[in-house]
Amino acid sequence: MDLLIINLLNGVCFSTILFLFAMGLSITLGIMGILNLAHGALFMLGAFIGLTVSSSGGNFWLAAIAGGVVAGIIGLVIELVFLRRLYKQLDDQVLLTLGLVYIIENIALWFYGGSVRVVQPPAFLDFPIAIGGFTFPVYRLMIIAIGVIAFIVLWWLIDKTRVGAIVRAGMDDKEMTIGLGVNYGLTCSIVFTVGAFAGGFAGLIATPVIGVVFNMSMSILLYALIVVVVGGPGSVVGTLVGSLVIGITDAFGKAYFPSFAMFTMYVVLIAMLLAKPSGILGRKIWED
Numbered sequence: 001m002d003l004l005i006i007n008l009l010n011g012v013c014f015s016t017i018l019f020l021f022a023m024g025l026s027i028t029l030g031i032m033g034i035l036n037l038a039h040g041a042l043f044m045l046g047a048f049i050g051l052t053v054s055s056s057g058g059n060f061w062l063a064a065i066a067g068g069v070v071a072g073i074i075g076l077v078i079e080l081v082f083l084r085r086l087y088k089q090l091d092d093q094v095l096l097t098l099g100l101v102y103i104i105e106n107i108a109l110w111f112y113g114g115s116v117r118v119v120q121p122p123a124f125l126d127f128p129i130a131i132g133g134f135t136f137p138v139y140r141l142m143i144i145a146i147g148v149i150a151f152i153v154l155w156w157l158i159d160k161t162r163v164g165a166i167v168r169a170g171m172d173d174k175e176m177t178i179g180l181g182v183n184y185g186l187t188c189s190i191v192f193t194v195g196a197f198a199g200g201f202a203g204l205i206a207t208p209v210i211g212v213v214f215n216m217s218m219s220i221l222l223y224a225l226i227v228v229v230v231g232g233p234g235s236v237v238g239t240l241v242g243s244l245v246i247g248i249t250d251a252f253g254k255a256y257f258p259s260f261a262m263f264t265m266y267v268v269l270i271a272m273l274l275a276k277p278s279g280i281l282g283r284k285i286w287e288d
Contacts, residue, residue, distance in 0.1 A: 002132025007255045008248065009131075013140040013209065015247025016147030020202035022224035022231075023154060023239050024075075024195020030234020031170050032188050034083050035090060037097035039075075039199055040221030041104035046071040046200020047212035048112055051119055054204070060122045064204040071200020072193045079192040084185070101217050108214040119207040139208055146205065150198070154236045167191060223250075226265055230272045232279025241280050 025039045050067030054060055078100065086092045120126060121139040128135035158164040166187055169177045178184050203212065223246060231242025246265050253264030272279065 002134050003255075005131055006134050006136055007251050009136055009140065009144075010255075011248035011251030012244070013143050013247075014251060015243040016143050017202055017206045017209065018223055018227050018247050019147055019240050019243035020150055020205065021199050021220065022227040022243060023150075023236065024192075024198045025221075025224050026228045026231070026233050026235070026239045027158075027167070027191055028195050029228065031167055031191055032083075033088060034086070035093050035097070036078070036083065036192075037094060037221060038078060038100040038104065039097075039196070039224065040217035040219075041101045042071040042075055042196050042199045043203040043206075043220055044108060044212060044214065044217045045074065045104055045203070047119075047203030047207045048108055048117075048214075049200070050204030051112075051117055051207065051212065054119050060119070060204075063119075064201050067204045068197040068199075068201030071203070072197035075196020075199075076189060076193045078196075079189055083192075084188075101221075105214050105217055112214060114214060116211045116213045117207070118211045119204060121208040143205060143209070151236065151240055158236050163187070163190075223265070226269050228279070229269060230279060232281045235279070235281040238279055238281030 021039075021043055025036065028034055028036055028039075046067035048067075049070045050063040053063035053066045058066070078097075082096055082100075083093065086096065121137075121142075125139040125142050126137075128137050129141075156164075158167060166177065166182055166184070169182075170184055170187065174184060206212075227239060227242040227246050229242075230245055231238035231240070245268060249264050249268055250261070253261040257264065
């Protein structure tokens with residue numbers, strides 16, 4: 001029973017990291033119809049920037065914010081300079097953002113080298129607690145708490161505020177929303193920047209758990225894409241549900257079926273595509 005609880009907590013912790021990272025990808029796809037494969041590179045970049053600030057004597061949380069800010073600024077530049085011109089051009093979006101992934105990865109390799117780096121969590125969180133005959137790091141519980149707070153804030157913003165109403169209206173009918181006089185371009189830029197910030201922030205938050213290396217962009221992005229497909233694009237609750245499904249499945253797969261662990265999330269993905277291609281709580285996104 002104790003081992004079951006430990007695996008469950010590990011799964012929820014990883015799910016929280018996936019939620020913080022995948023939320024930007026989900027909302028960007030839901031609002032703008034843009035598949036931003038460079039989102040994984042922003043996660044990696046945020047981790048490295050935070051690592052630099054932290055190793056220079058900066059506070060851990062300040063380092064996480066710094067990583068998020070740099071990722072947000074770069075995300076905004078990508079949206080304004082490139083992606084805004086590629087609305088409804090999925091093939092071009094994929095080619096462009098995939099190219100950006102390799103550019104950002106090689107810049108990271110140039111500056112930080114090819115070894116895996118790990119940031120130590122804050123000292124007041126760097127100790128374990130006993131769960132039966134096992135121990136569990138308190139820092140991972142803090143990650144779960146951050147995820148809960150982030151979910152509540154994002155759910156409130158999207159479902160209960162005027163900005164959220166504009167976002168939801170744009171998901172359903174972009175042209176009508178613009179026709180009502182809404183500055184939808186500004187809304188998209190804000191959402192894209194917030195999503196990039198969340199990705200960069202999650203990068204350093206995750207580093208004490210999974211580490212950071214220059215070529216991790218595509219691996220973490222693959223998890224996020226599966227989360228978005230399972231939960232449904234454009235939904236905060238759907239992204240949370242998708243993250244929990246994939247994170248917990250991955251954790252239990254690695255614990256009980258290590259030889260097949262890498263396939264467990266694909267089984268969930270295939271089952272969801274067969275049962276409900278739009279995702280568990282997916283919203284309608286742009287149409288050709």
